[in-house]
Structure formats: C-alpha cells, structure tokens
Amino acid sequence: MRLFLIPISSRRAFVYCRPPQLNRKGVIDKITAKAAGTWSKWERADKGWQKRLVVWGHSILQRIPYEExxxxxxxxxxxRRQIEEVRGKSEPIPVAFPGNAIEGDKVLEVLRTLGTERQELHRRKMWWYLFLMPITTPIALIPLVPNIPFFYAAYRGWSHWRAWSGSKHLIHLLDNDLLKPYSSPELVKFYAGRLRDSLDKGEKQTEIRRHSEEPEENETLYLDATDGQELGKVLDAPELVIEVERAVVQIKSKLGKRGGGVDGPKNEL
Known part of the structure; x- marks a missing residue:
C-alpha cells in the first residue's frame, strides 16, 4: 500500500491510496466488479431506460465530493491488519508528496485533517442510507420497473461506509506512527511549472480547509482537469486521472461561485 498527497489548490488537497495488487478478492470486491460490468453494459446501450439511467447516474456521481x-x-x-500494524509487523507506509507545494513538517497535520474532518459526516450518512434501504424495498414489487431508489440507497450507504472506513484507517496509521512521508522527485518536477505563479506570490500550502468552508480570497488552483493524465503516468496510478479531474472541476466551481461564475455541486449526497 502506498499513499499520495495531491495538492489541487493553495488550500486544498486529497490523499489517494494505491493498494497492493491482491489475487484474492473478497465478497464486496466481487459484487463491485459485477456491478461495474453491468453498468458498462448499460453504457453501451443506444437507447432505453438503461441509457437514461446511465446518463442520470453519471450526473449523480459527478456531484459526489472528491474528498469522499x-x-x-x-x-x-x-x-488482522490492525493487530499486525500495532505490533510492528507491517512496514511503514510511504506517503509521497511534492515538497515544493507542501511543507514537509505539515504533511502529517494535513493528513490528519483529511482523515478527521468528514469522518462523522460519512458515519451519519451511512446510517441514513441504510435506514432508507428497507423503506424502498417494496418498489421491487412493481413489474418491469427496476428498484432504482433501493440500489441508489445501497450504493450511497456503501460509499459512505467505505469513506468512513478509509478515514478511520488513515487516523489509525497516524496514531501509531505508521506513515513515512517523503518528498517525491517526480511530484516536485510535475508541480514545478504549475506552481511558479503561486510561489512568486509567496503562497505555500500550509493548511487544508474543511470542504464546507468558503474558498479563501487568495486561493489559487495549481492543476487543471487535464493534468490528471500526466500525473497518472508519473505515479503509475491511472486511477488518479479521474480523481484529479473531479477534484479540479469541483474546486473550480467553488471558486467560480465566489466570483459569480458557474454554479457547481449544490449539496452533499
């Protein structure tokens, strides 16, 4: 397992985990793979309710906060992992970050903020969607109509559970001194040109704001949505392409609203 701390603006960043490749998959992984296959099949549909559902689904997924x-x-x-990590059987987990965008002595503080600020929100949302699931179950009795509300509640409940679990794991690693931050030369090179204007102004990312706070007056974007492609190649993590694109679009929307631009996501799902 390896962590990357990716700054998107002078005030916001996200942490991304590249897990080790495991041959053995759990039940949840198999269910997720099956659902992904079904969704991919619906995406190829030319018309019909599957196609309409995919279009609606993509719009919903884009509204889910990048932090989640x-x-x-x-x-x-x-x-088992907790016991092994506490007993010292696990090697410290490396955390790559760009030393020219984030001060090294602030990395652990930033990670703790990212791990704690949304933890309670995800816990509450998880229970809320679990409560909705049995309420939406009777819709399945309607012939030829897929129970979309149930599947939506199930997905959002699972999504909040995963985010809540991820945040707890991150805090566990911090509490037990199991993270080893290091300034990645590849990330430093990647950010060098993109930071030039911000660094000329004397700006340096020293704290991460809560997602619900208004953008700072001097907050500037470091990346563009298209930068995800290059970053994914640099870190050999193709999954980062969509993560960077989503984060940039959402942060740009918040900055745009501050200046009267196009509105972004309205609320937390």
Missing amino acids: WALKSIPPLSA
Missing part, C-alpha cells in the same frame, strides 16, 4: 472518492481509495482496516 479519495477516502474510499483507502482500504478498510481489518482486525
């Missing part, structure tokens, strides 16, 4: 997606990348902490 990032925390979901961190695997849940199993009892």
